[in-house]
Amino acid sequence: MRPEVSVTWLGHASIVLDLAGTRVLTDPLLRRHAGLLRRRGAAPAAETWSHADAVLISHLHHDHAELGSLHLLDEVPVLSAAANAHWMHGRGVSGAVGLDENHWWTVPGGNVRVRRVPAVHNHRPMPHRPNAATGYILQTEGFTVWFAGDTGPFPQMAHLADMAEAPIDLALVPVGGWGPRLSGGHLDPVQAAHAVAVSGARRAVPVHWGTLHAPVSRGLPPGWMDRAGPAFAASCARIAPDCEVTVLTPGERLTISSFSSPL
Numbered sequence: 113m114r115p116e117v118s119v120t121w122l123g124h125a126s127i128v129l130d131l132a133g134t135r136v137l138t139d140p141l142l143r144r145h146a147g148l149l150r151r152r153g154a155a156p157a158a159e160t161w162s163h164a165d166a167v168l169i170s171h172l173h174h175d176h177a178e179l180g181s182l183h184l185l186d187e188v189p190v191l192s193a194a195a196n197a198h199w200m201h202g203r204g205v206s207g208a209v210g211l212d213e214n215h216w217w218t219v220p221g222g223n224v225r226v227r228r229v230p231a232v233h234n235h236r237p238m239p240h241r242p243n244a245a246t247g248y249i250l251q252t253e254g255f256t257v258w259f260a261g262d263t264g265p266f267p268q269m270a271h272l273a274d275m276a277e278a279p280i281d282l283a284l285v286p287v288g289g290w291g292p293r294l295s296g297g298h299l300d301p302v303q304a305a306h307a308v309a310v311s312g313a314r315r316a317v318p319v320h321w322g323t324l325h326a327p328v329s330r331g332l333p334p335g336w337m338d339r340a341g342p343a344f345a346a347s348c349a350r351i352a353p354d355c356e357v358t359v360l361t362p363g364e365r366l367t368i369s370s371f372s373s374p375l
Contacts, residue, residue, distance in 0.1 A: 116369045117255050119282070122156040123323035123362035125176055125262065127284055128164075132252040134222035137164040138259050138284070141324075142181035147174040149290055149324040152337065153362060160363065164188050166219045167207075168226070170261025171233055171245040172196050175290065175324060179203055191217065191226060193244035213246070224252040229275055231263035235296035245297075249276045255368075258311060259284045262320065264297045269310045282368070283313035283355075288321030288340030292333055301340050305347035308355050315356045315368070318344040323362060 120128040124146075125139035144155045167185060169177050169192035182190065182205050190200060194210030201208040211217055213228040226248055233245035247261040249272065256278045263286070273279050287304040294300055299307060301318075308316045321340035341359040348357045358366050 116367050117252075117257075117282075118365055118367045119284070119317055119360075120160055120365040121317065121319060121360040121362060122161060123151065123153070124290075125170065125286065125320050126156065126161075127259070127317075127319060128161055129250065129257060131250065131255065131257075132223045134166075134219050134224040134252065135164045136166050136168060136219065136224065136226075136250060137161055137185075138168045138248075139170055139176040139261070140167060140181045140185070141175060141178050142184050143178065146178050146324060148327060149175055150327055151324055152322070156363065165222060166191060166224075166226070168192070168248050168259060169196060169200070170231065170247065170259070171243070172199065172238065172241040173236070173262070176262060177241075179205070189220070191248075193228065193242075193246050195242035195244045199242050211246075222252075224250060226250050227275070229258070229272060230266055230268045231261045232266045233262045233264065233297040235264075251276065251278065254278075255281050257282045257284065258313065260286060260299075260307070262286055262298065264299060265303055265307060269307050272311045280311050280313040281315060283308050283311060283316040284319055285316055285344075286320030287318040287344040290324035290326060292336040301343035302347045302351070304344050305351040308348060309352035313352075313355055315358070316344075316348065316352075317358050317360055317366060 118130040127138045129136045167190040197208040197210035216225045231245040231247040250257040345357045
């Protein structure tokens with residue numbers, strides 16, 4: 113009997129994936145703030161993210177690679193593009209590992225494998241950090257997850273299942289940001305629904321919305337932080353009606369007990 117898969121959204125792009133007894137954490141933002149950006153609500157409780165077996169970093173923007181949060185983790189592999197891993201290693205992230213985009217990497221001691229896939233996120237280059245961006249495919253015992261990272265649309269979304277060598281069972285897709293207007297290299301709710309449709313994902317959870325805001329956000333449209341997730345669900349109902357969407361709140365968990373794609 114295949115084990116359950118669970119997804120806990122910690123807010124923004126921070127997700128805990130529990131897959132076949134292996135815990136993978138994405139873009140951990142574990143403290144109250146990320147640079148100048150402020151979190152709505154409390155920082156995630158340690159029991160929700162501790163004991164990770166691997167960490168995935170999509171890129172080095174401060175809201176995705178927050179060094180204070182990375183230093184809270186135990187000695188654990190922290191995966192990213194090679195240039196990002198080299199930079200993190202030089203800043204005390206001793207577990208940083210650079211992944212080649214064309215090869216699978218297996219989480220030590222488990223039955224979960226990971227590979228990098230494309231992402232397009234180059235509109236806000238940082239002068240003092242590498243600017244490589246990546247998404248990830250994760251697989252275990254017949255279940256395939258696409259963590260998109262931070263990205264705009266890209267043609268290879270139509271080929272993610274080929275890269276995974278299996279259908280996409282769950283897509284974790286960004287649908288917003290930390291302001292009511294998105295810069296390039298992001299997906300809005302409609303674009304994210306198209307991404308889900310093109311990828312053929314069977315289920316989707318919207319992330320990268322409703323969590324962070326700038327300290328000067330007074331005077332912005334009321335309720336803007338709460339719109340992107342429900343807007344994504346509504347867009348998927350029109351654009352990707354075969355995809356089952358679950359909109360989580362920070363700290364909420366989704367458990368999936370039935371799945372069928374081959375490894």
